[in-house]
Amino acid sequence: MQKQGIYKIITNVPLTKSVYKMVLEGDTSNITAPGQFINIELAGKFLRRPISICDWNETTITVIYKVVGEGTRQMAGMKEGEELDILVGLGNGFNTNIDKMKHPLLVGGGVGVPPMYGLAKKLLAEGKRPTMIMGFNTAEEVFYYEEFVALGLDVFVTTVDGTGGTKGFVTDAMEQNGILYDYLYCCGPEPMLKALHRGVMTGGQLSFEERMGCGFGACMGCSCKTLTGYKRICKDGPVMYKEEITFE
């Protein structure tokens, strides 16, 4: 159930040159699954900014966002103690109740990495043995490697220019390290989603991004076509099952 509330910033720090981590304090009772997102109202902006949830507990929500425009630049300039009007618990999130899944593969690209953190925690708590691959353009952009390692799972890093981890794309790391898995979870840029959708034989879930109007399913601003009908990325997604996805 989605809800609106006022949240207080308790941390807002850069992780890389353009990626920030913000911890917000407030009601988290309506977050039901990793992969959900929050929609943040900003002064002087008409539309809210949808940001995926990285992690949450009883009293705080952690989001990691990249400065890509005016709104996120404004967020990066905000200080501890400032308050934000936020819609929380949006989207479906990842389903971890998958029959016979034991070794899920988690793939995150850039700011597609954060939702994988909450997902990894949930999968571990449910006794699964996940492996994480994180893909970036260059070593300077890498964030949250240690945090994933600290969860106690195997973590592989790839960079397109080879300055960190395996050189190339996440699919190169999958091949070169001979990673075994029986299910796929992925969040990242569309070329990554396409490559995995085409190349991975197991079942899986992919998380999508789109420019949104409301973020809660009313405006049909972020619709997409799937093999099971038209879906709203904000409400029926952002997570879609691999079997229903089409890139046509």
Added chain:
Amino acid sequence: MKDLSVNLSGLILDNPIVPASGTFGFGREFAEYYDINILGSFSFKGTTKEARFGNPTPRIAECGASGMINAVGLQNPGIDTVINRELPELKKIFHKPVIANISGFSIEEYAYCCERIDKEEQVGIIEVNVSCPNVRHGGMSFGTSPEAAAEVTRAVKAVTTKPVYIKLSPNVTDIVAIAKACEEAGADGICLINTMLGMRIDIARRRPVIANVMGGFSGPSIFPVAVRMVHQVSKACNVPVMGCGGVSSARDVIEMMMAGATAVQVGAMNLKNPYICKEIIEELPIVMEELKIDRLSDIIGIV
């Protein structure tokens, strides 16, 4: 005790607040936030004969604090699904007459959809959209000429029994001529304004933000234009006007009513603040007290 009720062609609304078509779906998403039965009514998602996916994405562009542009392109499940699935679902969460927003690409399609929706007991008013600026060769052409708008009105009136309101586009030279043509053709009321045609460019990528290039601009910035057109049309016509465009507060509602609106639609703000209509309804009696208004219907068109 303040009287917020208004009479829209015989339909008594508890208050004049009506979420605008396209910003409220079929009510379900908002029912997760509050009891939507507090609304006067609401206008459901623009419905066409066939199901439509609409335009490619991105469909949304922000315009700073002033509003947003959308080019959804009339995505809807089609009249059959609206009648067979959406209305039965709606009945569970909304117990008042609803406003049925109908769009079309030919006179025959308008008539077909209106005739069918007219038979649904939940429908209190039929709102005919002749102004959606998003669909090529679509609604736009009907709403931009008095003759075409009148032709749609006549065709719809001939096959319906319920009040028919024509929702007009502001993207015209003479809004009064079009409104009067609709009235003379039998319209029971006029709803205005729909969105204003707009465009944004992503200057870093050197291309339009919206895949459709242009879209409908809505939000607080269009409020003065809406007030002006509501004023002009309500003075020139004898049928009720539903005012729409940039409304974001109880004060805006009162201003729109003073300009001549009998009911007031709230559009884009629903997408920014899902509670906006609830907040406006709660705030109205307070602002009325401050302005010494006992009956909201007393101020309709007083300016």
